[in-house]
Amino acid sequence: MRQRAERGRRPARRQSGHKRESIPRQAQLFDVITLGNGGDGLARPVVPSEDNTDPVFIPFTAPGDRVLARQTGRDRAVPEQIIVSAPERIDPVCALFGRCGGCALQHLPTAWSLEWKTTLLQTGFRKAGVSDLPDIHQIQSQPGSRRRADLALRRLPGAITIGLHQRGGDPVDLTGCHLLHSTLISLLPPLRDLLLKTDLLKREGDLLINLLDSGPDLLLSTDTAPTTSDRSCLAAFATQYAIPRIAWRRAGTLDDPEILTQIAPARIHFGDAEIEPPPGAFLQASQDGEAAIQAAVIAALPHIPGRKARVIELYAGCGTLTFPLADHVHVEAFEGHPAAVRALQQASSGRRIDVSLRDLNRQPVESRDLASALAVILDPPRSGAGLQMTQILDGKPDVLIYVSCNPKVLFRDTAALLAKGYRLDSVTLVDQFLWSAEIETVCRFSRSRGR
Numbered sequence: 001m002r003q004r005a006e007r008g009r010r011p012a013r014r015q016s017g018h019k020r021e022s023i024p025r026q027a028q029l030f031d032v033i034t035l036g037n038g039g040d041g042l043a044r045p046v047v048p049s050e051d052n053t054d055p056v057f058i059p060f061t062a063p064g065d066r067v068l069a070r071q072t073g074r075d076r077a078v079p080e081q082i083i084v085s086a087p088e089r090i091d092p093v094c095a096l097f098g099r100c101g102g103c104a105l106q107h108l109p110t111a112w113s114l115e116w117k118t119t120l121l122q123t124g125f126r127k128a129g130v131s132d133l134p135d136i137h138q139i140q141s142q143p144g145s146r147r148r149a150d151l152a153l154r155r156l157p158g159a160i161t162i163g164l165h166q167r168g169g170d171p172v173d174l175t176g177c178h179l180l181h182s183t184l185i186s187l188l189p190p191l192r193d194l195l196l197k198t199d200l201l202k203r204e205g206d207l208l209i210n211l212l213d214s215g216p217d218l219l220l221s222t223d224t225a226p227t228t229s230d231r232s233c234l235a236a237f238a239t240q241y242a243i244p245r246i247a248w249r250r251a252g253t254l255d256d257p258e259i260l261t262q263i264a265p266a267r268i269h270f271g272d273a274e275i276e277p278p279p280g281a282f283l284q285a286s287q288d289g290e291a292a293i294q295a296a297v298i299a300a301l302p303h304i305p306g307r308k309a310r311v312i313e314l315y316a317g318c319g320t321l322t323f324p325l326a327d328h329v330h331v332e333a334f335e336g337h338p339a340a341v342r343a344l345q346q347a348s349s350g351r352r353i354d355v356s357l358r359d360l361n362r363q364p365v366e367s368r369d370l371a372s373a374l375a376v377i378l379d380p381p382r383s384g385a386g387l388q389m390t391q392i393l394d395g396k397p398d399v400l401i402y403v404s405c406n407p408k409v410l411f412r413d414t415a416a417l418l419a420k421g422y423r424l425d426s427v428t429l430v431d432q433f434l435w436s437a438e439i440e441t442v443c444r445f446s447r448s449r450g451r
């Protein structure tokens, strides 16, 4: 999950260069002082010694906890026992919490983590140089609303695991989940049976499920090509469980997926537009999160002087923002994924939308084009907008509406925008990654001409 109910963290490589002998072997007592940006408690040893003076990160702990933990690295420890509980600590709702790699914060109330994320944003923006920080508008998704999951698959003797990698370890079978939409959870037991009786999965693979308006859309990545018999099994499965489309590609590749079975159109709606997204397409994590982002983007549009007003939308995907924007302005949308562009183009006809396939890292939209737009909207991948941001900073469009899933990159870009005379007008925190440390925001930056 962008915790993405995604496959959890893969085992971290052991860092070289740290002296193993400096890590105490025995469990020690630590006091948790605060949460680090990744959601792990940052703790100091109760009794500092020569061996353990530095703070360490301890997962699943909360500020105020006193915890017995065993150090596993220079700055990492695993909790063994909570000795004194933080006042805010609650019982996690999920029996898999702490093992499954999906959630980091179920031991704290969701209202608490929303405030924690808000404080992280306030601190980050202030450090970036924002002096007149606007109030942060908060929206939080509900449990059970996650509609997109990227899950690891593993064949074991006589069983199939479908789940998220535990930290630094194997996938944990998702026997239940309070995050994912119930439709997705209910598919997992029959999917295990299906994978057990077909030859598709020898060892490992993954499963990306998007819950579309027309039903669950499955993209299987496995290590064995489907046989004729596998294809019939999948077709029968799709019919039995009302799955419009099942696609496949070889695990570990980014090959175009092959559609193995399609019993109905795979459809999603953005505004009044109906889109057929490609298998595995990027979607916002939850429907309420998507609606909140769309509303925040539309609210951030400048006053529109006429129907000819034109905005530039960068990293448009399949059109989550494009179609709602086109109800108000003419949209020039740019996206780098060919299949997403095809879906966007197909649904755009007759609307005020121009779509271009463009790798914005290699060929960014140029500063002079950006400068003349009423506003520029950007929703880059986690790694940020790279060269495209350089063109934005040169072009200095009057209004920039920035959707971000990576606060670190957002704060860096904020500092650069402030240096170009922008001010931060509004911030919406869309907490669609419930129980994780992930933060999604919509920010409006503006700049008066001549500044």
Ligand SMILES: C[S@@+](CC[C@H](N)C(=O)[O-])C[C@H]1O[C@@H](n2cnc3c(N)ncnc32)[C@H](O)[C@@H]1O
Binding pocket: 282, 283, 284, 315, 316, 317, 318, 319, 320, 321, 334, 335, 336, 337, 340, 358, 359, 360, 361, 362, 379, 380, 381, 382
């Ligand atoms: C966070 S998603 C946002 C998509 C869309 N705005 C939405 O809300 O559904 C980022 C998008 O950037 C696209 N992308 C990633 N790298 C790109 C690049 N170098 N050039 C153009 N698009 C890129 C991805 O394909 C993806 O659709």
